[in-house]
Amino acid sequence: MLILALNGLLPQANSQKNERADTFLEETDATKASDIIDREFSTNKGIPALLTWYKASSLSDNDLASIQGLTKKLTDQPIKGTFVPPFHDIPLPVLKNQVSKDGTTLVLPIVFDKNLETAEISARLGELKKTAKSIFPKDPFRTSLKDEENLVVRVTGPAGVAVDATELFSQGDLSLLIGTVMIVLLFLLIIYRSPILALIPLVGVGMAYMLISPILGVLGKEGVIDYDAQAISIMTVLLFGAGTDYCLFLIAQFRKNLREEEDKFIAIRRAFSLSSGAIFMSGLTVVVSLLVLLVANYGSVHRFAIPFSLAILIMMAASLSLIPALLSILGRTSFYPFVPRTEEMTVKWAAKKGKVVKAPKDKANLGEYVGKVVSYKPWRVAAITLIILGVFALFSTKMETTYDTLSSFPKDMPSREGFDLLSKKFNPGELAPVSVIVKGSGSEANLKEKLENLPFVAEVSNPVKGEKDSSIVKYELALNMNPYSNEAMAHIPELKKDVQSFIKQSGGDDRDVWIGGMTAEQYDTKQTTKADSSLVIPLIIGLIAILLLLYLRSIIATVYLIGTVLLSYFSALGLGWIILHYGFGVEAIQGFIPLYAFVFIVALGEDYNIFMISSIWRKSKEMPLKRAIKEGVSETGGVITSAGIILAATFTVLTTLPIQVLVHFGTITAIGILLDTFIVRPFLVPALTSIFGQWAFWPSKKRMDGVRILKEKEVIRN
The missing domain is CATH 3.30.70 (Alpha-Beta Plaits)
Incomplete structure (x- = not known):
């Protein structure tokens, strides 16, 4: 009821997006120049759009006259907040001098008020397009560049780029949400083969989303925080991916307990007791890592902090409250038709159905095999995995970055097509x-x-x-x-x-x-991003180290757990570059993506380490370390693999959008998660734990050795 009330009374997050929030939180050289220009040069106040008129067979006198007719109509019936130069007052012979040398292209600059939001600029461009439609025989804004007979116009320049960027992200919101839900549902159905169970995590994530949206909406409306469409898009993916992971950690333990305990309430309490610490620690690690982004000076990075950390915090709370409640109510029905039962329940069920219960055969378990290998051949496993990850990491040094906004647009976006025309027909430097x-x-x-x-x-x-x-x-x-x-x-x-x-x-x-100017702003973006990285990355590593140290009480384990995740991060950058550059011909990725990817790969990757190492730590109190590693890897292997696949798949959804920034980010992050899931977690971390042996717990009190454990158990039995 509370969630429904909040959604009814408070604005939604999507309605409060700010696409023109400050690029930099602290003043840079480019922002100082912009302030001086606003104060001292009134003719420069405003956001320019460049209407690039083009006709493959060259602009005729009638075409130029029609353009003059458009400027006259826009002057006689002005659009609020828009300045259109009076081309209609320029004699035709003089206007021809402004046409490109090959006679095909003319630029009509239009200036929008500086205080206009991007959505308002888009609305005014819509009015301009309606006016043009009444003048030209064929709508020039919709005419293809391949049309050699008709006049074409494309809107580029700062205003055109801003409008296209906003529309790209806005168009992706709904499709991204639907795609993410479908991919999570599909993988849950494949993994658990239960329609009811597949819906439980989605219900939890959906309720969390319904709570997050109005909270962000009211924070945005009151000016407490700013966020844009890009932040909301990535937050959606993070919420569904990480939220489903937390639910799976509990569900896996619950299913295991239902095979050992008849009472569903005892089973859920035991599952909660065994998994809640790891879930809380995993969520806290991600929340703290994301909050570190508040120290960033680059606006886009800074604006990620509150929405993302709030999403994880609320989802973690849902995983520890709503999901256990749903599982308690549904009990074994959650897993229908593959209902987990105790051995005694299975015999009774079979007798009732008139079936004969066959003794279960020992099946080869891949998790047990991996656990055995990493326990008894740790040096070989560690060497092989380090070589594989190291080779990928070397390719990260070859990665090229760019801060060119236009290069992230699809080639058929109007602002990019307009810029390409300007580049070919005029000096491209005139654009900005x-x-x-x-x-x-x-x-x-x-x-x-x-x-x-x-x-x-x-x-x-x-x-x-x-x-x-x-x-x-x-x-x-x-x-x-x-x-x-x-x-x-x-x-x-x-x-x-x-x-x-x-x-x-x-x-x-x-x-x-x-x-x-834009070039100077891009240079400041590069310098600011570098400075942010040098501050954010050490802070995140330091805070994660503190949390791990408090949770594990082991300096050695903390060091190698962080080290393995850092290695997987650089390996993800390298492998991502191999795929994007050599596989798809990408010349450079956006310069801030490595920082974005670091936050998600390191924080989310550490989740899996925490969940697995918790199992090993718990078991090492009762059995020899090598056996604890073997059983810990076997026990957590299935759920972590499932969680990793689902999380990687949700980030892969970003690659379906026509936005290169998200395509590159989604690719690299998904690769990092898969490397954690299939190499770091099952092989490298347990192998290193086995190599360090009892030193893995240092400086905590060493676990008992295997002989002593067996002797004490024998004494207890006697």
Whole structure:
């Protein structure tokens, strides 16, 4: 009832997304330049969109006249918050001079108010498209670039890129939710072959989602936190994947207990007692790791912290409350038609059905075989797994990164098609010029000449003085390359250094130099992401180490558990790069993906280590360590493998979206989880535990050796 009330009274998370939240939480050079431009240069206030008009057979006079007719109609009937240049007042011969050299392309710049949200810009573009539809014989916004007879237009520039990015993520929300639910349901049905049991985790996750959404909605509405469509998309996947895992840890123990205990309530209490500590510790590890993202300066990373950690916290609570309650109510019916029974119950059931119960045959158990191998041949297993993971990890050094937003778009997205046209027909640097702002140089003409002589600059505008402070001067530079490329980004520090040198020689203060524009912002993104990584990664490792140390009370185990997960992370980056680059021709991945992937692979991977090592630790109190390892691997193998497959599958759902950022992130994270599931957890970790032997517990009190255990049990029996 509470959840229904919250959903009825509070706004949903999707309704409070902020797609224009600050890129950086702390001021950078590019944001300082942007603030100065807003304050001193009023003509630059606004978000530009570039309407790129194209006709393969060249623009005719009638085409240009129609474009002029559009600008006239938009001037006579203006769209609120939109400035359209009066192309209709430009004589046709003069307008022709603005057409590309091959006569096929013309750019019409439009400026939207700076305070408009992306959704509002999209709405105004929709109005503009309706107006165009009434003027042109065929809708130019929908006409294919392959159409050689009709006029085509594509919206690009900062406004076009922002609108396309928002629409991409918004379109993926529903399909991602449906895809994630279906993949989880499918794997649960395959693994447990019970329709009732398959629905239990989904009910838990669904209830958690219904609680999370209004909480995030009200936090977003009140301005307590910001989040965007990308954060909500990944949160959905994380919630279903990790939430299902926590449920499976309890379900597996419950099913095992039902084969030994007739009373379902005793079985669930025992299952809860044995699994709740590992579930709580696993969830706490992920929550703490995600909260560390609050220290990040890059807005997109920082905004992940609260939604993701809240999702895991609520799902963990549901796994320890709602799921046990459902299992208690349904009992053995949860597993229908493959109902687990005690031996005595099975005999009674068979007698009632008139069937003969055959003595169960000992079946070869893969988990037991793996446990035996890692227990008795640990050095060989550790060497082989370390070599495999090490080779993959080496390829992570070859990974190329980019901060080019357009490269993550599908090739048929309007803003990318428009940019491609501009790149071919004009200088691509005109799409996103670089702003150079100086104060008190006193020799504007000389600085302009110096800027024009730079080898990577195609054109420099005349200097413009500030409206409030005339000592502030701005230049617009059009680079002679793609302004979103790594090559262009690499020139930003060089450009600033050259300008500072000139200012210093002119007697000015070289600190009064600011570089703005999209290229400069991308450079700041790269530097900020690097700084965030150097802060976030050690903090996460340190906090996980503290939690493991408190839980296991072993320094040795804490060190090698963290070490194995770090190795699987770098191996995932390397194998992911092999698949994406050599398999699918990806030239570079988005620069912040390694940090994203680290948080999820390390935190979620440690979950499986905790669950398995808990079993080994518990059993080592009652039996020799090698046997404890063997039985611990065997006992947890099935559930962890199932959980890992489901979690990896949910992240793989991201690869079905037409958003390259999520495709790359989903691929690398899924690979990391699979490496943890099939190599690190069943082989490397237990092999290392076997190699360290009793030292694995150091500095805790050593477990009893096998001979002593057997002797004490014999004494107790006698």
